[in-house]
Amino acid sequence: xxxxxxxxxxxxxxxxxxxxxxxxxxxxxxxxxxxxxxxxxxxxxxxxxxxxxxxxxxxxxxxxxxxxxxxxxxxxxxxxxxxxxxxxxxxxxxxxxxxxxxxxxxxxxxxxxxxxxxxxxxxxxxxxxxxxxxxxxxxxxxxxxxxxxxxxxxxxxxxxxxxxxxxxxxxxxxxxxxxxxxxxxxxxxxxxxxxxxxxxxxxxxxxxxxxxxxxxxxxxxxxxxxxxxxxxxxxxxxxxxxxxxxxxxxxxxxxxxxxxxxxxxxxxxxxxxxxxxxxxxxxxxxxxxxxxxxxxxxxxxxxxxxxxxxxxxxxxxxxxxxxxxxxxxxxxxxxxxxxxxxxxxxxxxxxxxxxxxxxxxxxxxxxxxxxxxxxxxxxxxxxxxxxxxxxxxxxxxxxxxxxxxx
Numbered sequence: 001x002x003x004x005x006x007x008x009x010x011x012x013x014x015x016x017x018x019x020x021x022x023x024x025x026x027x028x029x030x031x032x033x034x035x036x037x038x039x040x041x042x043x044x045x046x047x048x049x050x051x052x053x054x055x056x057x058x059x060x061x062x063x064x065x066x067x068x069x070x071x072x073x074x075x076x077x078x079x080x081x082x083x084x085x086x087x088x089x090x091x092x093x094x095x096x097x098x099x100x101x102x103x104x105x106x107x108x109x110x111x112x113x114x115x116x117x118x119x120x121x122x123x124x125x126x127x128x129x130x131x132x133x134x135x136x137x138x139x140x141x142x143x144x145x146x147x148x149x150x151x152x153x154x155x156x157x158x159x160x161x162x163x164x165x166x167x168x169x170x171x172x173x174x175x176x177x178x179x180x181x182x183x184x185x186x187x188x189x190x191x192x193x194x195x196x197x198x199x200x201x202x203x204x205x206x207x208x209x210x211x212x213x214x215x216x217x218x219x220x221x222x223x224x225x226x227x228x229x230x231x232x233x234x235x236x237x238x239x240x241x242x243x244x245x246x247x248x249x250x251x252x253x254x255x256x257x258x259x260x261x262x263x264x265x266x267x268x269x270x271x272x273x274x275x276x277x278x279x280x281x282x283x284x285x286x287x288x289x290x291x292x293x294x295x296x297x298x299x300x301x302x303x304x305x306x307x308x309x310x311x312x313x314x315x316x317x318x319x320x321x322x323x324x325x326x327x328x329x330x331x332x333x334x335x336x337x338x339x340x341x342x343x344x345x346x347x348x349x350x351x352x353x354x355x356x357x358x359x360x361x362x363x364x365x366x367x368x369x370x371x372x373x374x375x376x377x378x379x380x381x382x383x384x385x386x387x388x389x390x391x392x393x394x395x396x397x398x399x400x401x402x403x404x405x406x
Contacts, residue, residue: 058336059333059334059335060193060194060333060334061331061332062105062193062331062333063104063105063330063332064103064104064106064107064197064329064330064331065099065100065103065105065107065327065330066106066310067106067107067108067327067328067351068284068311068312068325068326069111069149069281069312070109070110070112070145071316071317072133073124073316074122074123074316075355076092076315076316076364077122077129078362079092079362079364080130080133086132087130087132087133088136089130089135089136090135091365092314092364092366093137093139093140093366094365095366095368095372096366096367099327099368100140100142100327101140105192105197106141106143106144107143107146107279108144108145108146109149109279109310110137110145110147110149110163110174111281112127112133113127113128113153113154113155114129114130114131114133114167115155116162119155125154126154126155127154128155134167134169134170134172138170144173144188145167145172145173146174146176146248147167147176147177147201148175148201148202148222148223148250149176149203149281150203151207152176152177152203153206153212153222154207156212157212157213157217160177160179160213160221160222164177175188175199175200176202176203176222176248177222178220178222181220183220184220185236187199187233187237187240188200189241189242194334195243195332196241196243197242197245197246197332198238198242199246199247199248200237200246200247201223201248201249201250202223202224202225202226202247202248202250203222203223203224203250204224204250205224225251225266230247230269234274243341244276244332244341245275245277246277246279247275247277247279248278248280249270249278250280250281250282251266251281251282252283252309253283254282255284255319255321256283256287257283257286257287257396258287259287259288259308259309263280267306267308271292271294271304271306276304276343277304277305278306278307279307279328280308280309281309283309284309284311284317284322285312285322286311286324286393287307287308287309288307288396288397288398289305289308289397289402291303291346291401291402292304292306302342303342303343304343305343305346311324312325313351313366314353314364314366315353316362316364318355320388320392323352323353323355323385323389324351324353324369324393325350325351326349326351326397327348327405328347328348329345329346329347329348329349330343330344331343331344331345331346345403346402347402347404347405348402349370350368350369350394351366351369352366352367352369352372352386352389353366353367354366354382354386367386368406369389369406370390370404370405370406372386373387373390374406
């Protein structure tokens with residue numbers, strides 16, 4: 001009996017082992033084990049990840065806008081005078097401001113000195129303007145003003161220094177005149193959008209006012225056109241890393257719409273020395289511009305640009321051609337692949353100085369010609385004149401590769 005019970009117990013134990021064995025054998029591998037063997041690496045290589053394409057190098061662009069002579073005759077000073085004795089000129093530029101703002105660099109020729117109440121204000125022949133003018137130009141969008149022109153010494157030594165002090169106080173960069181020899185020798189360098197630009201400025205003369213400056217100070221007070229000095233400045237600018245070199249030059253014959261032989265010869269000299277862009281001023285009327293290819297010493301070619309005169313940006317001169325100018329828009333590109341820098345699109349916006357009477361005294365606005373020719377805000381002789389300005393400007397400057405902006 002005992003033996004029978006023992007046999008049955010052994011039989012049950014064996015049966016249990018057999019069942020457990022069968023259950024384990026029938027069970028599949030754990031899910032996590034499926035991807036741990038060599039087969040896993042083979043199956044994952046069937047659908048490899050697509051590598052991300054390398055980013056395409058981008059072309060870097062710097063946008064530069066330039067205007068001509070910024071003058072302040074007596075009627076303009078009067079127009080800025082407020083009832084409390086202060087001066088305010090922002091309204092002169094409120095219509096043109098959108099055409100200046102937004103550029104990387106905005107530059108113009110400041111053809112007046114800055115004075116104060118004690119020294120007095122005035123226009124031609126000795127331009128001495130209130131400091132509020134500089135604040136208005138800053139508000140309009142100007143970042144750089146050149147000061148080498150025939151009226152730079154109109155305020156004598158005080159005016160030259162006070163002008164530069166006022167520009168500094170308003171955060172406007174400048175070149176062309178200096179307070180010390182060290183300042184004169186510093187090249188104005190501006191770096192925007194990874195492009196480094198050097199800016200130089202010179203004038204043909206100062207209307208005899210150089211006699212008001214002490215002899216020991218005159219060599220650094222203002223930059224006169226001198227080929228040896230210009231050559232040295234260009235060399236120094238390149239040594240300091242200037243990739244693009246701009247020269248603003250006060251030259252030519254007043255009120256003549258075409259450059260004289262001296263301008264042409266000087267332009268050739270500047271280009272031969274490595275200047276890339278030339279902005280001319282002084283004639284107070286527009287003179288032609290050109291985009292020129294030049295061959296370098298290594299046999300390669302590059303493009304340069306020059307405009308012999310940008311005309312008047314603002315003044316009280318009312319004769320035909322003297323009441324207008326342009327905002328030049330020039331793009332400088334750096335190739336994303338090679339790093340080479342070259343000129344891009346060049347266009348211009350015709351401008352006109354609108355003079356009118358308000359509250360019993362003269363007032364002024366710099367207007368974009370294309371816009372005000374169409375918007376119906378002018379009438380009579382003003383409308384007639386602004387249409388003439390458009391025709392005069394676009395005919396004289398032409399459209400050979402230069403777009404005209406409205």
